[in-house]
Amino acid sequence: MQNYINQHGKSKSNKENIGLGQxxxxxxxxxxxxxxxxxxxxxxxxxxKQKIDNEINRRLLEDRERRKKEFSQERDIQEEIMNKKSKSKDSNISQQEYKKNKGVYINNNGNSNINSSINQNTQYNQQLMDRQKKWDLKNAESKYYVQRNTINLKK
Structure with a gap:
C-alpha cells in the first residue's frame, strides 16, 4: 500500500483511507x-477418491471374472475326469458282475477294486485341498490390495 501525507503531516496508508463500504x-x-x-x-x-474407488472396483471386477473363468475350467476338468471314470468302469465291468458281488467291483485279474477306489478318492481329496489352498491365497491377495488401497485413501 502506498503511503501519503494527510493535512496534519502524518502519513497514512491507502488502507486506512478507504471508506467502510470499500x-x-x-x-x-x-x-x-x-x-x-x-x-x-x-x-x-x-x-x-473417485479415481481410487474406480480403480478398486475395476480390480475387483477383473478378479471376479478371472475366478469365474478358473472355476469354469476346473469344473470342465472335473466333468472330463468323471466321464473318463464312468467310461472305464462301464467298459471293464459288466452290470451282472456288479450285482453278483453286491457292489464290490472285480477287476479282470480278480482283485477287488476297493483299494484302487480308496486311492483315487484320497488323490481327489488331495487335489481339492490344493485347489482350496490356491483359492485362499488368491482371496488373501485381493483382500490385501483392497486394504492397501483403502489405507492410501485415508492418507
Missing part, C-alpha cells in the same frame, strides 16, 4: 477467493 467489498472478495480455493481443494480430493 473495506466490506474487499473483505467479501477475499472471502470469496478463499471459498473458491477451498472448493477447488475439496473437488480435487473428491476426484482423487
Amino acid at each position: 473495506t466490506d467489498k474487499l473483505s467479501e472478495m477475499r472471502r470469496q477467493k478463499k471459498d473458491s480455493e477451498n472448493n477447488f481443494e475439496k473437488q480435487e480430493i473428491e476426484r482423487r
Whole structure:
C-alpha cells in the first residue's frame, strides 16, 4: 500500500483511507477467493477418491471374472475326469458282475477294486485341498490390495 501525507503531516496508508463500504467489498472478495480455493481443494480430493474407488472396483471386477473363468475350467476338468471314470468302469465291468458281488467291483485279474477306489478318492481329496489352498491365497491377495488401497485413501 502506498503511503501519503494527510493535512496534519502524518502519513497514512491507502488502507486506512478507504471508506467502510470499500473495506466490506474487499473483505467479501477475499472471502470469496478463499471459498473458491477451498472448493477447488475439496473437488480435487473428491476426484482423487473417485479415481481410487474406480480403480478398486475395476480390480475387483477383473478378479471376479478371472475366478469365474478358473472355476469354469476346473469344473470342465472335473466333468472330463468323471466321464473318463464312468467310461472305464462301464467298459471293464459288466452290470451282472456288479450285482453278483453286491457292489464290490472285480477287476479282470480278480482283485477287488476297493483299494484302487480308496486311492483315487484320497488323490481327489488331495487335489481339492490344493485347489482350496490356491483359492485362499488368491482371496488373501485381493483382500490385501483392497486394504492397501483403502489405507492410501485415508492418507
